[in-house]
Amino acid sequence: MQAGPKKPMSLSNTLGAMGVVIIALSLPAGWYLVYSKNLERSSAAAAAETLEVVDSALHMVEAVARERGPSNAAMGTREAALDRTALDTARERSDRALAHARQAASTLRDPSLRDSTQAALSALQAHLSQTRQRMDDHLGKATALREATLPNQLIQEMFVAADMASQLSRGLAVGTNSVSDHHQSLRTLVTRATIAAALRDYAGRMGSVVSMALIRGTPLTAEEQRMLSRIHGRSEEMRRHLDLNILLSTDAATQQALARVDQRFFKDGLNYVERTQQVAPVSASAFAERYVPMIEPIVDLRNQYMRTARDAAATSLERSQQAQIGWTLLSLAQNLLVLTLLWMVKRRVLKPLSQAAESLRRITSTPAGEEEDNSKSTSADQDEVSRLTELVGSLVEQSQARLQLEARQEKQLLELRTLVGVDPLTGLENRRSVELRAKALLAEGKRHGFEVCALVLDVDHFKLVNDRYGHPVGDEALRTLASVLQLSLRCEDISGRVGGEEFMVLLGYCPLNHALDKAEMLRRRVELRPIHIKGLDEPLFITVSVGVASTNAHGHQWDSLTSAADRALYQAKREGRNRVVADDASNSAAGALSSDSLVSPPN
Numbered sequence: 160m161q162a163g164p165k166k167p168m169s170l171s172n173t174l175g176a177m178g179v180v181i182i183a184l185s186l187p188a189g190w191y192l193v194y195s196k197n198l199e200r201s202s203a204a205a206a207a208e209t210l211e212v213v214d215s216a217l218h219m220v221e222a223v224a225r226e227r228g229p230s231n232a233a234m235g236t237r238e239a240a241l242d243r244t245a246l247d248t249a250r251e252r253s254d255r256a257l258a259h260a261r262q263a264a265s266t267l268r269d270p271s272l273r274d275s276t277q278a279a280l281s282a283l284q285a286h287l288s289q290t291r292q293r294m295d296d297h298l299g300k301a302t303a304l305r306e307a308t309l310p311n312q313l314i315q316e317m318f319v320a321a322d323m324a325s326q327l328s329r330g331l332a333v334g335t336n337s338v339s340d341h342h343q344s345l346r347t348l349v350t351r352a353t354i355a356a357a358l359r360d361y362a363g364r365m366g367s368v369v370s371m372a373l374i375r376g377t378p379l380t381a382e383e384q385r386m387l388s389r390i391h392g393r394s395e396e397m398r399r400h401l402d403l404n405i406l407l408s409t410d411a412a413t414q415q416a417l418a419r420v421d422q423r424f425f426k427d428g429l430n431y432v433e434r435t436q437q438v439a440p441v442s443a444s445a446f447a448e449r450y451v452p453m454i455e456p457i458v459d460l461r462n463q464y465m466r467t468a469r470d471a472a473a474t475s476l477e478r479s480q481q482a483q484i485g486w487t488l489l490s491l492a493q494n495l496l497v498l499t500l501l502w503m504v505k506r507r508v509l510k511p512l513s514q515a516a517e518s519l520r521r522i523t524s525t526p527a528g529e530e531e532d533n534s535k536s537t538s539a540d541q542d543e544v545s546r547l548t549e550l551v552g553s554l555v556e557q558s559q560a561r562l563q564l565e566a567r568q569e570k571q572l573l574e575l576r577t578l579v580g581v582d583p584l585t586g587l588e589n590r591r592s593v594e595l596r597a598k599a600l601l602a603e604g605k606r607h608g609f610e611v612c613a614l615v616l617d618v619d620h621f622k623l624v625n626d627r628y629g630h631p632v633g634d635e636a637l638r639t640l641a642s643v644l645q646l647s648l649r650c651e652d653i654s655g656r657v658g659g660e661e662f663m664v665l666l667g668y669c670p671l672n673h674a675l676d677k678a679e680m681l682r683r684r685v686e687l688r689p690i691h692i693k694g695l696d697e698p699l700f701i702t703v704s705v706g707v708a709s710t711n712a713h714g715h716q717w718d719s720l721t722s723a724a725d726r727a728l729y730q731a732k733r734e735g736r737n738r739v740v741a742d743d744a745s746n747s748a749a750g751a752l753s754s755d756s757l758v759s760p761p762n
């Protein structure tokens with residue numbers, strides 16, 4: 160079987176298909192956009208949450224480092240004078256910080272980071288417990304029985320605990336980096352906060368080393384000297400890093416915090432440690448009292464970094480939430496707009512087009528009985544516009560045919576009217592009709608003995624009207640004259656156009672004096688009737704000359720009566736036009752009759 164020619168799709172269906180394609184393309188694009196914005200938002204949320212965990216870890220690092228001070232003091236105090244209050248408070252603070260860090264770590268989204276953090280926290284807790292137990296055993300012994308080298312070992316173990324806590328916080332900071340790939344500023348801030356926390360630990364270690372010597376009451380050992388210079392070296396390294404940050408930082412609060420660390424720890428604090436070794440020794444608690452406030456600005460700096468990081472994370476989260484909402488709404492609005500546009504085109508363009516095509520189809524449909532033109536395509540094969548175009552084409556064809564038909568009909572009507580005795584220009588009777596009816600009237604007048612008068616009216620200087628204003632204006636003048644006749648005569652009077660600009664009126668049962676009055680009235684009305692011509696400012700006026708003849712003078716014969724009226728008309732023309740003249744014989748007959756006061760007998 161051979162496949163037929165492919166049918167074009169209707170515009171409505173094309174529009175529908177376009178809508179489906181646009182929506183099908185834009186939905187995944189919109190979805191992808193919203194999805195990627197959602198990823199950014201959850202990445203920002205995860206970064207903000209991880210920051211909290213890092214912050215709690217840094218607090219823990221500090222708490223563990225601070226536990227060393229009371230531990231040192233306790234180990235350097237004689238058994239009898241031992242007051243554990245400060246030590247217990249410091250341990251409780253460390254435990255609280257550890258518990259808080261453990262709780263915060265449980266919220267981490269990355270399971271491997273969460274598990275490794277929990278494991279590191281457990282290890283730290285175990286190490287601390289063990290070290291504390293050994294310390295408590297040591298403190299429980301009488302001073303004389305105490306092992307002399309154990310405090311140093313235990314302080315070393317506390318250093319290990321601090322190292323474990325620092326390592327844990329660095330691991331978390333690295334974890335934060337992976338979460339906040341899109342948040343470069345967060346990464347930098349967390350790294351700096353970690354450095355500050357590490358610096359705080361090193362500063363504390365310096366104090367611990369010096370305190371131990373002060374507690375012992377002996378100068379620093381060679382090992383302690385090496386340890387101090389190592390710590391000093393690391394601290395200076397961090398200082399260089401932080402000084403570099405001063406140059407990079409644009410935040411005034413951070414710059415102030417950095418300047419305070421520089422002044423209080425790197426200048427005052429390190430000088431004090433140096434002096435304490437060389438000049439007269441002080442008590443451990445007096446040293447701690449002066450030294451600890453000098454390292455506090457490092458904690459402030461760390462807090463400042465974390466504060467800035469938290470603010471940046473919150474701003475980033477807020478922005479990404481707004482962006483997600485914005486893009487979701489935009490994507491929805493775009494789809495809605497496309498659908499609305501398509502719907503409007505369908506409703507405002509295609510529907511009226513179809514309705515217009517349907518109306519045209521009804522107008523142009525082949526009348527019943529006639530055969531359909533099979534060469535024309537059917538509506539099902541076409542779209543709305545081609546259908547409408549074809550229908551308009553056939554409507555134009557039909558109108559042209561109709562116009563030709565109307566012209567033919569008008570011509571036929573003209574011929575018909577001439578045949579039935581109507582003058583086509585004025586609508587009055589033509590010469591033939593006037594003559595027929597006049598002869599009937601004359602015959603009746605003759606039989607019943609009544610007088611008939613004939614009036615012949617001729618437009619004066621009509622040739623001039625034609626020559627000056629053109630033939631159409633002349634025609635209009637003739638129509639005006641005809642309307643004056645129609646409005647002025649009785650229905651039983653006979654009137655008609657018998658020549659170019661010549662009209663005739665026959666009045667039955669009419670004596671000559673009445674006929675003359677009537678003729679005068681007609682002449683007057685024509686003279687006064689303005690003819691308004693398009694394009695002319697002033698109206699046109701015409702006059703007529705009227706010739707009148709009576710059967711009383713000429714008998715009831717058509718030829719003799721009309722000849723007499725014609726003669727009277729020529730006389731009126733000769734006498735100057737725009738006047739009514741009765742022929743002499745008619746006047747005489749009327750004169751004789753009026754003197755006799757008699758009605759003329761029938762001929």
Ligand SMILES: Nc1nc2c(ncn2[C@@H]2O[C@H](COP(=O)(O)OP(=O)(O)OP(=O)(O)O)[C@@H](O)[C@H]2O)c(=O)[nH]1
Pocket residue numbers: 584617618619620621622623625630631632633634637658659660732736
């Ligand atoms: N517009 C128009 N002119 C017509 C018609 N029939 C005759 N005429 C014109 O009427 C004019 C008659 O001119 P004339 O016979 O010279 O008479 P006139 O100019 O009226 O002069 P007088 O009768 O002597 O006053 C001619 O120019 C004819 O062409 C018609 O149906 N329409």
